[in-house]
Amino acid sequence: MKIVFHLLVSRAMEPVPETIEVLENYGDLQLSSMGCPPEMYYDGKHMVVEGTEQAVQDWLGSFDGVWIGNGPPIIQQFQIMHIGEI
Numbered sequence: 001m002k003i004v005f006h007l008l009v010s011r012a013m014e015p016v017p018e019t020i021e022v023l024e025n026y027g028d029l030q031l032s033s034m035g036c037p038p039e040m041y042y043d044g045k046h047m048v049v050e051g052t053e054q055a056v057q058d059w060l061g062s063f064d065g066v067w068i069g070n071g072p073p074i075i076q077q078f079q080i081m082h083i084g085e086i
Helices: 053-060
Strands: 002-009 021-031 042-052 066-070 077-081
Antiparallel strands (some): 066 077
16 A cells, blocks of 8 residues: 655655655755754755555664654644654
């Protein structure tokens, strides 16, 4: 089964493997929370990706958590999720 989701892709996650299709690349994005110091900002590329559950687990499974988006791209809200929760 294929899944599609918004994801903040950091440099550590690149390159995107061939088993994952990038449906949209909205470009560079910096995430932060109000009152959060700059050293806790998170930089990456906002992408919409598609792949099988296994391909996603193979690609992102080594990361403790990933930033998954929710909502329309203009007002996207991101939250940290673990690969098993996607």
